Amino acid sequence: MADSAAPQTADLSRRVVSIAAGEAHTLALTGDGRVYSWGRGMFGRLGTGSEQDEPFPVPVKFEPSGDQPPIKLVGIAAGAYHSLALADDGSVWCWGYNVCILLKISCLLVIVIRSIKAGGMMSLAIDNVGGLWIWGNCPQESSNSNSSSEGGFSLVSSFAPVPVWDLQGGQRVVKVACGNEHVVACVSVGGETTNSKGGGGEEQDLVCYSWGNNNHGQLGLGDRVSRVHPQVVQTSAVYEVSCGAFHTALLSHRTRVSGDDGTNISVCWTFGLGDNGQLGHGTTQSVSSPEPVKDLPNQMYLVSVDCGLFHTSVVSSSGDVWSWGMEKGLGLCPDATFTGTDAGDAALPLPISKFHNPVQVACGAAHTVLVADGGYRLWSWGRGRSGVLGTGNTADSYAPSIVLWPPLSEQNIGDQDGSSKNTDDERLSAAMDEMKLLQSKYTAMEQYAGMLHGLIFGEPFREHEIATSSSWQNPGGGLDVARQWEEMLESADRGKLMKLERLYKGMLGGVKDKLLKKRIQEIVKEINHH
Structure with a gap:
């Protein structure tokens, strides 16, 4: 059982406020504005200046130019092979894609970026007026008449952020997610009423728009026709969204009536590719319209949802974690190996464990990371190669394992500029x-x-x-x-019980033989002594 008491500390440098998982790497953001990474280093996705794998969390070094003050980060995001970080001045920092140094993206317009997201080969940002920006492999209308994509859809490489003009004018984008080739944006239209969130605070009921590749129904529009312009997904009271490679998950409020404990009740909706049970509907069929994951408990509030390549995970406010999809919901793909019989895919939600004060769950291609104890402890499970679990080894983990947090190199460190020298190379x-x-x-x-x-x-x-x-x-x-x-x-069945009986009879016979031999040795020794 992964439950534990929260540490008695208010040290923001040790408190994780956000996590993000890529194909085989993980990012963590602390309360004092620092970013840590671990896992596979290929393409420079860890931001350490090299392509070396890191089995433990290590700090990402941000170097401001000239005499600028130290950078404080307020957001992170991870694509398949790249990473993003958002600074409190609105600048977006990016690394990966075979570039082992940090790059800075600054908007020339008079706007400030407030939120970032990444997935597959694309990146997204939401500005302070609710506008959405996109760059990388972007779904756009194809100018090639010979395009094989339906509706003239294609992926076009954009090397600089471009605005999504369809979501302008009275529509504020609040949250966004993207898969390999599709995007889902949650917008607030005309300042709708808010609903109390389970853990306190306010959370808006949002309207979802989707566009991009729809060959598996991952847009949730009732068909498999790709879209180049955003269209409304027929759901209501949505407050969270996540995209896997080819599937989507939404969280919505069930009703306006609160539960016995004064919290709202949640529904998890999924749609898109279902080949590995990642929709949690009990089958491996793909669906093109939102359908609820029915086997989750009825009376609970979900605080976080995330989609991996072929698996999905959710966390409730009471600390329960469920996963479903490839290889028993662990997402161990595409070449997982087991000793003995393979576990098989989970087409329905499986309980993973119960955690104290969970904050967020993040799913990579084949691993899952959870922030618990209010941000002071990290747990991980799934495929462990390249050290992506942060436990110090590369073994797969079939149950939650504790991540080495805080990092050894940071447990007694002072400011990021190195003013404190308490931790040196020898230590x-x-x-x-x-x-x-x-x-x-x-x-x-x-x-x-x-x-x-x-x-x-x-x-x-x-x-x-x-x-x-x-x-x-x-x-x-x-x-x-x-x-x-x-x-x-x-x-146990009769055959197994008989097998156990033979085993213990054999063990008992061995013990009796040893006792007899010991007794004979003692008698011989006693005779010789006399």
Whole structure:
């Protein structure tokens, strides 16, 4: 069980306020305006100045020009192979795409960027007047009459931000998301009334527009015709949106009536590609109109939703996390390997665990990261290659694992400009050596646990089968082996019980033989002594 008490600290440098996940890298933004990255370094997506993989969170160094003050970041976003950061002065910083240095995008107009988003090969920004800007691989009307795309749709490379003129004039874009080739924007029209959010504060009910490639129905418009201009998605009371590669998820308020605890009730709607169960509808069929994920609990409020390449995750205000899609909702794709029988795709929501005070969930191509404990702890699971889970190794994780946070190199560091020298290279090296020692001890304990598990249960130990149910926890917080043994015997068929009987008869016979040999040795020793 991944629940834990929140740390007693108000240190903004250790509090994560936002996370973003790309194809195989992760970004984290702290309360004091710094950005950290880890995972695959190819194309310079980590912003460290190299293409080296990083198994632990490392700081992204932003270098202001001239005598400008240090930069404070207020937003982050991750595409497949690139990253974005938004500074408090409205400037957008970008890195990746085989460029290992930071680039700065400044608008020449008298506007300030307030929000950023990325997905696939495109980037988006919302300005202070609600205007939407887009660059990268942008869905646009094709000027090529021979285009094979329906409706004249094509992807056009734009090397500078361009405005989306269709969403101008009285429509303020509040939130936006994009997949590989489609965009969904949530707009507020004419200052509609607001609805209280589950965790407090105000959240507007928004109207969704979508456009781009629609070959799997990911636009939610009831057909599979691609669009070059935004069209309204027939949903209401939407307050959150996320896009996978070829599917979309929306969160909306169920009704205006609050639950017993004074919070609103949520509905998660999904549409688009369903081949791997990423829609959570219980099938692998694709759908072109929003349909609710019915197997989620009725009386709950969802605080976050995110879509990976072929999986989806949601988090409730009470701390429950559900995932569905490829490989048991873990998103382990496209070449996941398992020991034994593959888990299979999850066509319905699967509970992952319960967390204390969750903040946000982010899904990469094949991994998931969760911010919990009000921002002071990070958990991750899924495919671990390139160190994308931030746990220090590259092993896949079938259950939530704790991310090394705060980073070793930052636990005693002062200002970003290096004014504090409490942490030096020797201290970091010693900490890394300690981590290696702990890792070796963990490996030895894992092998020992495997041996004991085999002796007790008569089958190999598999980490992803560890129970997370609170009913299997003993009062001390550990796993209740006796309870697990009892339930295993109860659920075992006749063949398995006979196999266990033979196993323990053999073990008992071995013990009796050893006892007899020991007794004979003692008698011989006693006779010789006399």
